Amino acid sequence: MIAELFAGVSTRARVLLVLLAVVMLAAPLVLDRYLVSVLILVCLAAYTGQAWNILLGFAGLLSLGHALYLGLAAYISAGLYVHFGIGPWLGVFPAVAVCVAVAALLGWLAFRFRIEGVYFALLTIAFAEVARIGFDHIGFTGGAGGFFLPVRSEDQGQWWNLRSGPTFFYYLALLLAAGAFLLCAVLRRSRLGHRWLAVREDPEAAQALGIHINRARMSALLLSAGMTGIAGVFQAFYANNLFPSQIFDISRSIDLILAPIIGGVGTLFGPILGAFVLAPLGEVLISITGAIGLNAPGTKALVFGLFLMAIIAGVPTGLWPRLASLLRLRSVGR
Amino acid sequence: MTLLAVNRVTKRFRGLVAVDNVSLQVDAGAMFAVIGPNGAGKTTLFNLIAGVFPPDTGTISFEGERIDRAAPEHICQLGIARTFQIVRPFAELTVMENAAIGAMLRAPDMDSSYAQAGEILRRLDLWDKRDRKAHGLTLPDRKRLEVARALATRPKLLLLDEVMAGLRPTETDRMVEILRGINREESITILMIEHVMRAVMALATRVHVLHHGATIAEGTPTEVTRDARVIESYLGAEAFA
Numbered sequence: 001m002i003a004e005l006f007a008g009v010s011t012r013a014r015v016l017l018v019l020l021a022v023v024m025l026a027a028p029l030v031l032d033r034y035l036v037s038v039l040i041l042v043c044l045a046a047y048t049g050q051a052w053n054i055l056l057g058f059a060g061l062l063s064l065g066h067a068l069y070l071g072l073a074a075y076i077s078a079g080l081y082v083h084f085g086i087g088p089w090l091g092v093f094p095a096v097a098v099c100v101a102v103a104a105l106l107g108w109l110a111f112r113f114r115i116e117g118v119y120f121a122l123l124t125i126a127f128a129e130v131a132r133i134g135f136d137h138i139g140f141t142g143g144a145g146g147f148f149l150p151v152r153s154e155d156q157g158q159w160w161n162l163r164s165g166p167t168f169f170y171y172l173a174l175l176l177a178a179g180a181f182l183l184c185a186v187l188r189r190s191r192l193g194h195r196w197l198a199v200r201e202d203p204e205a206a207q208a209l210g211i212h213i214n215r216a217r218m219s220a221l222l223l224s225a226g227m228t229g230i231a232g233v234f235q236a237f238y239a240n241n242l243f244p245s246q247i248f249d250i251s252r253s254i255d256l257i258l259a260p261i262i263g264g265v266g267t268l269f270g271p272i273l274g275a276f277v278l279a280p281l282g283e284v285l286i287s288i289t290g291a292i293g294l295n296a297p298g299t300k301a302l303v304f305g306l307f308l309m310a311i312i313a314g315v316p317t318g319l320w321p322r323l324a325s326l327l328r329l330r331s332v333g334r
Numbered sequence: 335m336t337l338l339a340v341n342r343v344t345k346r347f348r349g350l351v352a353v354d355n356v357s358l359q360v361d362a363g364a365m366f367a368v369i370g371p372n373g374a375g376k377t378t379l380f381n382l383i384a385g386v387f388p389p390d391t392g393t394i395s396f397e398g399e400r401i402d403r404a405a406p407e408h409i410c411q412l413g414i415a416r417t418f419q420i421v422r423p424f425a426e427l428t429v430m431e432n433a434a435i436g437a438m439l440r441a442p443d444m445d446s447s448y449a450q451a452g453e454i455l456r457r458l459d460l461w462d463k464r465d466r467k468a469h470g471l472t473l474p475d476r477k478r479l480e481v482a483r484a485l486a487t488r489p490k491l492l493l494l495d496e497v498m499a500g501l502r503p504t505e506t507d508r509m510v511e512i513l514r515g516i517n518r519e520e521s522i523t524i525l526m527i528e529h530v531m532r533a534v535m536a537l538a539t540r541v542h543v544l545h546h547g548a549t550i551a552e553g554t555p556t557e558v559t560r561d562a563r564v565i566e567s568y569l570g571a572e573a574f575a
Contacts (some may be wrong), residue, residue: 079458191444194444194447197424197431199423200421205424205483206435207405208484209404209415209439209483210439210487211435213407
């Protein structure tokens with residue numbers, strides 16, 4: 001299966017891919033704690049970017065509310081752990097199930113009533129906002145004051161409860177990112193992936209070729225939501241604190257989609273490249289603005305925004321297609 | 335044997351009668367042409383058959399089974415494929431991918447979808463352009479791709495909506511040749527809307543003429559072109575200019 005994936009890939013691309021894998025696997029051995037934490041952000045952004053890219057890049061549906069699934073799964077898995085002692089490896093199942101169920105409701109509403117394009121995006125924002133405001137009032141998970149996972153030294157090393165050091169989280173995030181990449185590569189070649197692309201390009205023409213539009217869209221939505229949910233569980237146990245005003249916020253939804261947009265919507269490697277550019281960029285900006293004494297609030301966001309504008313103006317289809325042609329990685333055919 | 339039966343079908347759009355009590359029967363193996371001036375209701379008739387919208391009254395049957403309330407994807411699965419008058423390629427996908435998406439309806443896996451797509455692209459003279467994105471194709475090539483994609487679904491009945499429009503005479507003759515091959519070798523029945531009389535006369539076994547949504551004549555190409563009402567309403571200028 002995996003070998004088949006690389007059938008149409010050039011030798012040059014294979015070498016680079018193996019090289020990247022080796023570097024990523026070896027990174028924690030040479031890097032300090034801080035840099036490993038940056039790499040965790042990179043891997044997580046690459047993972048959530050792939051999940052969101054399935055929806056827009058493959059199936060043509062714009063979600064601006066993916067923080068919903070991140071937050072729901074984070075709260076559910078954290079709640080199960082804190083209140084019932086159910087660990088995240090088990091808790092991930094109900095968490096993802098709820099994400100998928102909520103996505104099914106959203107999809108049913110949208111597809112049943114033919115809410116498309118920008119209006120679909122608005123619906124996704126509305127769902128996330130409802131959750132943000134709702135969780136402010138759920139005392140069981142701390143309400144607006146936040147929900148905290150206990151960080152006790154005696155729990156350290158309990159990998160089965162995701163109570164472990166950064167190296168462990170790093171490899172977990174790397175596994176998620178690599179898994180999502182491979183999954184998307186498989187999907188891109190699958191029948192389902194082709195259905196998504198057809199519906200993205202022209203729903204009516206797809207339908208005339210025997211493709212059920214809503215089934216195709218729904219499958220992309222459920223998969224994307226479920227995958228994002230897994231990242232939410234990771235987020236809860238990695239950050240150890242959850243605030244509705246952060247995890248469900250629209251700015252979080254935007255954060256989730258920047259990597260694939262910068263890297264290239266609809267490409268397999270775009271979300272990864274975008275994550276590698278964005279997460280370190282944010283960190284570098286913090287240290288630079290700090291070092292030169294530009295501590296005015298918003299400075300970092302302003303410079304970050306300018307960078308994004310420059311990238312989008314320079315390469316509107318994303319960095320990856322440009323880089324791939326520079327490196328001559330484009331393979332012919334499928 | 336009747337493959338497709340359209341029985342007294344009417345479709346109105348806000349008071350305008352687009353298709354008015356039309357009946358026609360397409361026999362298996364036929365090359366059936368629907369002609370008529372612009373606005374005669376030809377494309378509406380196609381959309382009714384393809385399931386884009388249901389008729390207000392009347393029935394449509396395919397292989398004896400009612401299809402006038404079925405969804406487009408279901409109708410395609412039953413074995414009716416259509417092309418769009420205004421071509422709708424999957425613009426950002428390659429020519430090969432376009433055809434493979436058609437083929438995957440009946441192919442057991444994606445490898446055989448691509449294999450079948452390749453055969454069909456060869457047939458439609460698109461093989462050399464297989465790795466190009468569809469948006470980069472010329473109009474004649476897009477018309478060919480439209481036919482290739484529909485054909486890839488392995489239909490029993492192929493609905494062609496003005497596939498000759500915009501083609502040069504030599505390209506028209508080539509398309510006529512291709513369609514004849516599809517009809518004879520694959521025994522695919524063809525129902526086509528066509529303005530290019532050169533193609534209609536060369537291909538059609540039977541011609542149905544619509545005017546203002548209603549049937550004004552049906553017969554062999556020779557019969558129809560001699561019909562006084564057809565000459566008056568449609569062929570007039572074209573036939574005698």
